[in-house]
Amino acid sequence: MPESDKRPLTIRLCQPRGFCAGVDRAIQIVVLALKKYGAPVYVRHEIVHNRYVVEGLQNLGAVFVEEIDEIPADHRHCPVVFSAHGVPKSVPRDAAERALFYLDATCPLVSKVHKQAIRHHRLGRHVVLVGHAGHPEVIGTMGQLPDGAVSLIETEEDVARFAPADPAALGFVTQTTLSVDDTAGIIGALKQRFPAMQAPAAESICYATTNRQDAVKETAPGADLFLIVGAPNSSNSRRLVEVAERSGARRALLVQRAADIDWDEIGAIRTLGLSAGASAPEIIVNEIIEAFRERFDVTVDLAITATETEDFPVMRALRDVELTRADMAFVNG
Structure with missing residues (x-):
């Protein structure tokens, strides 16, 4: 579409958005395990709730299973990674009984x-x-x-x-x-x-969830549409949609890729809010911005509400492996 025919659109881009330190660590663990031990590396459950990430890891040699009894007997020497969401105590106990080598990517x-x-x-x-x-x-x-x-x-x-x-x-x-x-x-x-009920020693809701919700609250008022990049089975992404609707956006939608956007349904919007759940990679955010640039005269207004510096190191068994930018290209672009 010629630039002169494009309607103006302001994109309020939330910062922080996307990957949190726990998600980044979990993905790194799978990539590092593939580099150190070779394919296949088994992963119990989706490492994080994002199909783009899961498919990218599959292309590198990761094999996803729902339960560890799906791992073939002749592959018991292969590493198995537990997802960032955490597992019941019965899972590592079962892995030990099966003599499996496991790496626990549970978010700290x-x-x-x-x-x-x-x-x-x-x-x-x-x-x-x-x-x-x-x-x-x-x-x-x-x-x-x-x-x-x-x-x-x-x-x-x-x-x-x-x-x-x-x-x-x-x-x-x-x-x-x-x-x-x-x-x-x-x-x-x-x-x-129950007035005698005791609280935990520290807040349970993680910093990334709080920060992303605060950013959406700040940018939602007056938005014609608010898009949250995330998967339908991502709890934190679905909560962001609810927060956007409650905070003043006329409408809020969850999308996994730019291809999910129904352009005929969007209509004559002038202000778009945009954020991403903690398991959604930045490459998809950029993909969606470019899709809007093709159809609108876009101005991106970066709304910074917090700065995140958290960094969770991987386990010692993988710290001798060098992780390059190319290794993470499938999520970072």
């Missing part, structure tokens, strides 16, 4: 929640986990403790129905990728019903 902030839950349990408290049923992180956290030691709470309605054996011996933790506002409401309701 998820591991912190595991430790918080274990601490509550050791102090004689029943653990209340605020999270979403079926999410891998929730399954992993509940799997740190014996059956019946953890109760999952998803909504304030769940709080009203919750009937613990000892209301004076409760401690809570939360899934790291929840909506800050929703979680505050649920925890407030829990504290009102």
